[in-house]
Amino acid sequence: MGSKTMTKRMTTYLFLNISLMNRLFPSNNYSYAAIYLVAQDTMEWHYLISDQEELVDKVLAFFTSKSTNSELFQDIVAKCKNNPLSSPGNSNHEASLTLGYLSVNDFLFYESSFTNQKGIPVSIVEIILKKLCQELILFEQQLLGFGHNMPYSLNEELTQFLYSRGLLKNVIFGFSYIVQNYQNSVFKIVVTTDSGDPSLGTGFLFNCQTVEGKKWSIIITNEHVAKYHNELAVHHKEGQIETWKEIILSENSDLAAIILNSFVNLPSFHLFSDPKILDDIVTVGYPPIPTANDRYQLVHKGEINCFLTNYWNHNYFLFSARTSPGNSGGPVINSMGMVVGIVTQQLFEPGSFEEKGQLPYFAAVPSTKILEFLNEQVFSKLK
Structure with missing residues (x-):
């Protein structure tokens, strides 16, 4: 068994057993830390945060407020400037807050100001922030602090792009969330x-x-x-x-x-016109399924493999997700939940599979052409 598979199964095993322990011992926060260590290697974010949408909403609202909600951001600065846990004695803390440099301790302090606030699993907050950094929405400012006092700065242009289209949670929860939505x-x-x-x-x-x-x-x-x-x-x-x-x-x-x-x-759906080679994608469509009593919606995952122009000067890209004739017209969706192309056809030579065992290539019309149309x-x- 490969180490990656073993680690993934270990993650699932820990998650299931620690979830049981949390129900028995709800005050035990060490369980989150234990699974967090495994998750950092496997990047199986959805196992950890799939049932944490309310917390994700709070983290997103707080750390993106400088670009997405000026009223909330002003309230955060006003309350967190008196936070005794964020760089105590640092007279520059308020100036950092004003620039949008927010830390985990700032988030916890701000949330503690609300009545009836439940305990917050800090390790899950850190996982969400790590994912936001991985997606280049936030940046760690390690020179300005460490631990829970380390501030995060915001990629305002990307945040505005995603927020205005309602896509921020897509990049956090991933393809399962996107397909469900x-x-x-x-x-x-x-x-x-x-x-x-x-x-x-x-x-x-x-x-x-x-x-x-x-x-x-x-x-x-x-x-x-x-x-x-x-x-x-x-x-x-x-x-x-x-x-x-x-x-x-x-x-x-x-x-x-x-x-x-x-x-x-x-x-x-929104259209995205700048996909890259090896970008992860999913296709959604209604291909025929032998013995099925209806056409069911099928989802396949793959990646973009190539951009090409054919003999007739038509532009396509090839992708690895399996498709069938009923998929024609279906969206090719990236990890932000945006459409990068539309499934159009299989490219193959007659008899290529029977004679050479060569499988067809799956082609899509890119979103640039959809926008032009x-x-x-x-x-x-x-x-």
């Missing part, structure tokens, strides 16, 4: 082909608003899925049908936009 925003596209055969693809929700303030919902999918628009129905994951107003097919890419008749109040052909139709 957006699963109902990935739709089945049911069509009848020219030959009369039923077929099914995937589409994802993109909400927008005109300068006049009118809100629109668009389902983005493939041109090769939506071209049979005379017999096309948009189904929610659970089966409800959305009626559509217009279907716009791209003039130069395998893209289509289905403009819905009514606004769909579900989490909308929306700007050039779609947004002008929203009136």
